[in-house]
Amino acid sequence: MGAEHLGDRAATWDEDPDKRRQADDVARAVAAAVPPGGRTRLLEYGAGTGLVAQGLLARLDGLAVTLADSSSGMRAVLAGKVADGTLPSDARVWELDLEHDDPPAERFDLVVSSMVLHHVRDLARVLDGLAALLDDGGLLCVADLDHEDGSFHEHLHDFDGHHGFERADLSAAMGRAGLVDVTVQDCTVIERDGRPYGVFLAVGRRERRDGA
């Protein structure tokens, strides 16, 4: 199973203060990694209910926002937030699953994925897709779980994603996808059943396609 169960929780996702805090911690770390500048075309992949994007909008000026998720339940919440003004009226909501779909023919300056990649089975394919969506020099920011013992998803009997990642392994996978200057830092901690699970932020820059 992938992440289908998450869509069932979309309507009540934002009621959990821990989820709001974690997303804001991710947004703070991503915002600190983005150089100041003009208009930034943001794609959040696996955006869920858009909490990370909301945190980015509060911190960064000039964001043009596209929010992608494979879950119809999450996309319904996102569309509702666009309709009620929680998210900008020009924010786009995309159905996208890069494990199965080709990347759309668009380019972004900033691609963010928060707590998504441990759910995907074909990590290389998804990272290739995210890199393809970046303009030359654009940033890929991946927040995800440090490698754990499998207890994080033990309540899901058929979870078949990753038990987090070794930071060096994910950095290497980002490098194979065409990201350079990859850095990894502590980002936040998730408490579950009294246990702390570390979350890192990995940031890489899309190398120029002409190799220069």
Ligand SMILES: C[S@@+](CC[C@H](N)C(=O)[O-])C[C@H]1O[C@@H](n2cnc3c(N)ncnc32)[C@H](O)[C@@H]1O
């Ligand atoms: C744990 S939630 C995180 C939501 C949000 N990024 C946050 O940090 O608050 C993971 C999200 O990734 C989405 N997702 C999982 N697998 C995906 C895939 N292959 N393609 C696109 N979205 C995916 C899920 O539907 C869910 O919304």
